[in-house]
Amino acid sequence: MASFALDHLTWANAQGGRAILARSLAALLGCCLWCNAAAAAPCHAPLPLRLAAGSTSKEIAGGIARGELACFTFEARRGQHMTVSQPDPDDSNIVMQIYRPPWAITREADGISVRGLPLPGAKEGDDAKGWSGTLPATGRYLLVLGTSWGGGPYRIIVKLD
Numbered sequence: 001m002a003s004f005a006l007d008h009l010t011w012a013n014a015q016g017g018r019a020i021l022a023r024s025l026a027a028l029l030g031c032c033l034w035c036n037a038a039a040a041a042p043c044h045a046p047l048p049l050r051l052a053a054g055s056t057s058k059e060i061a062g063g064i065a066r067g068e069l070a071c072f073t074f075e076a077r078r079g080q081h082m083t084v085s086q087p088d089p090d091d092s093n094i095v096m097q098i099y100r101p102p103w104a105i106t107r108e109a110d111g112i113s114v115r116g117l118p119l120p121g122a123k124e125g126d127d128a129k130g131w132s133g134t135l136p137a138t139g140r141y142l143l144v145l146g147t148s149w150g151g152g153p154y155r156i157i158v159k160l161d
Contacts, residue, residue: 041062041070041071041072042070042071043069043070043071043105043112043114043144044105044107044112046071046072046073046105046142047071047072047073048072048073048074049072049073049074049143049158050074051074051160056159056160056161057157057158057159057160058074058157058158059155059156059157059158060072060154060155060156060158061153061154061155061156062153062154063151063152063153063154064094064145064146064147064151064152064153064154065151066147066150066151067151068146068151069111069112069144069145069146070144070145070146070154071105071142071143071144071145072142072143072145073140073141073142073143074140074141074143074158074160075139075140075141076135076138076139076141076160077135077138078135078136078137078138079134079135080134080135080160080161081132081133081134081135081160081161082131082132082133082134082135082158082159082160082161083130083131083132083157083158083159084096084098084130084131084132084143084156084157084158084159085130085132085156085157085159086129086130086154086155086156086157087155087157089129089130092129092152092154093147093148093149093150093152094129094145094146094147094148094152094154094156095126095127095128095129095145095146095147095148096122096128096129096130096131096143096144096145096146096156097114097118097122097123097124097126097128097143097144097146098118098119098122098128098131098141098142098143098144099114099116099117099118099119099141099142099144100116100117100118100119100135100136100137100139100141101116101137101138101139101140101141102116102139103115103116103117103142104116105142114142114144116142119131119133119135119136120133127148143156143158
């Protein structure tokens, strides 16, 4: 693999080699962005989070491309305590919104829109990096992950007591 990279760098010095190197880098970047987008749960079909039998928490990990969102749903009961956290929130550009039941996702010309009531401190624009509190309703909640800038990897832990 090292010789491949060195060969490409050598080609960059040859006539037309810069174009080959530029195309190679563009292809690599495109693959990386596609992989990050593929790892995210699209908001038009949110991924359900299910806790294993006897478990009180679920960890999710993946990546979000710039301008994209990842959406997850989970079932919870009124009065349960929930904590949604990131291991290193200060080093992360991942932000979240959490919506109580009932909610709806609609497609719009510029993306998606969520209709519903967000949990206090976890609405769009709050740039919440975590949330903890008592849940107000029984039903299916929506967790929306995005980025405050660029794209990035996420590792989120949802804990229900």
